Amino acid sequence: MANPNPAPNKLSDLSFPEQLTLWSLRFWSDGFRQNYSPYETLREAYARANCPAGLLALDNFLSLVVAGHSRVVDFRCPCCGGISEDEWRLLQSLALVQSGGGARIADLLSHFLEPATARIARTVIYDWAGELKESGLVLPMRDGVLAAIPVARAVTGTGSVLRVYANRGNMRLH
Template sequence: MCGTVEEGRPSPWTVSDLTTAERALLTGVRQWFRAGTAGAMASMRIGLNVAGVPNTALLPLFALLGTFAVAGARQPEIRCPACSRISADEAALLDSLAAVQSGDAEVAAQLFDRWLPPVALCMATDAMGELGGILDGARIFLPRRRAARLIAPASSATVVDLAMAAE
């Protein structure tokens, strides 16, 4: 069983709600946070290839993830690769890439600003732009999944309240 199932702030989505490309990217991010670039490279390449993501996406993805290795960066909550739930931070990472693809790099920078110091933030947004361009070239478009756009069912007492809803 996944040790992170009940930790942190959950998002309203599960892994099964994601597109094939989103699942591959999320799994790759989770693997990278567990094993680093060298330990995760082979499995990330296979997962991305299965989803139709070009191998050229690995370099900007590694550059993006590498910004979290810098001193002073706050680590986002990244769950284990087997976890079926998605954390609010993981949803924000996917949404930031979708924002870049839709031409809203400012929103992406605001989402990453919660974790990264200014220089790392510049590096991350550059890497996201490159990764978004590669995905665009492969005709892979990530959907925006902002929690603020969710409307609670009539039987629900509250609306989903996530930090990224305020962005």
């Protein structure tokens, strides 16, 4: 998809790989919140998209989010309008890996994951992005989105990991 809209705010305005990824993320999350199994529907969706192994990577990543989030994560319900900043962080993390810019995903994932979880999740994101790409499901880079969403800078030092939150000129160290 050449030169996609930099920041669409509706599921229907996204490319098919983005739609599948966002919908499956939301459907899995909704199943977790509402206590139902989303797997049969997701298995069929990923099979129809010729990416059956993508479901395992999705499940692995979202299981990490459940176990190691650092704050409430804004993954919306399947029918919700709009796309949250956290959903964009995930979509763009996958796009970055697929385009060879995976070194930048730590800043995106560190926004809602604990440092140890973010390190583990990085490997899972690489697997998920690879499964999608091998099936022809390439997510577009959206520089306008990356510029618009606040990110947490993962700062590493000797034996410690710090997250620096920068938002509108204010900086806090946690």
